[in-house]
Amino acid sequence: MKFISSSLPPAVLPDTAWWFIFKKDEILLSDSGKGPCIPLISGPEALQVDPVRTQYLGLLDDRPCYAAEIGAQEGVIEGVTFQPLRALFGTIPDDLFNVAFRAAMILHWDKTQQFCGQCGGKTRPSGTERAKVCGVCGATSYPRISPAIIVAVINDRSILLAHSNRFTHDFYSVLAGFVEPGETLEECVAREVKEEVGIDIRNIRYFGSQPWPFPDSLMIGFIADYAGGEITVDNHEVCEARWFTASNLPKIPGKISISRQLIDWFVENYSSL
Numbered sequence: 001m002k003f004i005s006s007s008l009p010p011a012v013l014p015d016t017a018w019w020f021i022f023k024k025d026e027i028l029l030s031d032s033g034k035g036p037c038i039p040l041i042s043g044p045e046a047l048q049v050d051p052v053r054t055q056y057l058g059l060l061d062d063r064p065c066y067a068a069e070i071g072a073q074e075g076v077i078e079g080v081t082f083q084p085l086r087a088l089f090g091t092i093p094d095d096l097f098n099v100a101f102r103a104a105m106i107l108h109w110d111k112t113q114q115f116c117g118q119c120g121g122k123t124r125p126s127g128t129e130r131a132k133v134c135g136v137c138g139a140t141s142y143p144r145i146s147p148a149i150i151v152a153v154i155n156d157r158s159i160l161l162a163h164s165n166r167f168t169h170d171f172y173s174v175l176a177g178f179v180e181p182g183e184t185l186e187e188c189v190a191r192e193v194k195e196e197v198g199i200d201i202r203n204i205r206y207f208g209s210q211p212w213p214f215p216d217s218l219m220i221g222f223i224a225d226y227a228g229g230e231i232t233v234d235n236h237e238v239c240e241a242r243w244f245t246a247s248n249l250p251k252i253p254g255k256i257s258i259s260r261q262l263i264d265w266f267v268e269n270y271s272s273l
């Protein structure tokens, strides 16, 4: 399926659209006949829900897509279930899942940019692009995206994996951190690794990227080689970090994230060495 992003719906619309409806952090699923799925319906009234906000997202194979949020107080709705967005990964087609990520980010933006950051005036939709315009001072604001780097550091046949106090699970993962204003991505990669585990790296190269709507990140993945120094954890972001070979990995993150893609890349390339 091909997705074409737009902030404005076409003049003529098909009878049904994909509706990505959220209640707090959970997404609404209806029974498609083949299990729970994103509802393909004429509108939210078909499910007897009344959204507090709605955003048009674009077309998925000529089918319109909408993001909507319903109030947390909305009671039991016949024939639907709610699931955390992350739990949806692998249970619905990837193309739909990717639009669900997009929907979550755009709803977050719509909710958090109701007032101008410059003067506090009420904002309104731009009407021509995915932006909001302040009704008082005229300032335009766009959806915020917070870039964060994520890096697999390789040393001979081992990968550096760390355990963080912030993780709610007991797994180990690659290092990550937010980009600071004025910093290049490569500078950010080197700084984060130095700050969190005290080692130097070299040969930083791009791996891939992933939107991460918790709530507004873009994860930018890199691979780098160990250059020197002893692992010394900062005990703030990271409480334990070690080198692991492909045959001796600890518990690692689930398939949904780019952190797992980096670890899978390492296993694929270093398991036979």
Ligand SMILES: [Zn+2]
Binding pocket: 116, 117, 118, 119, 120, 121, 134, 135, 136, 137, 138, 139
């Ligand atoms: Zn303003």
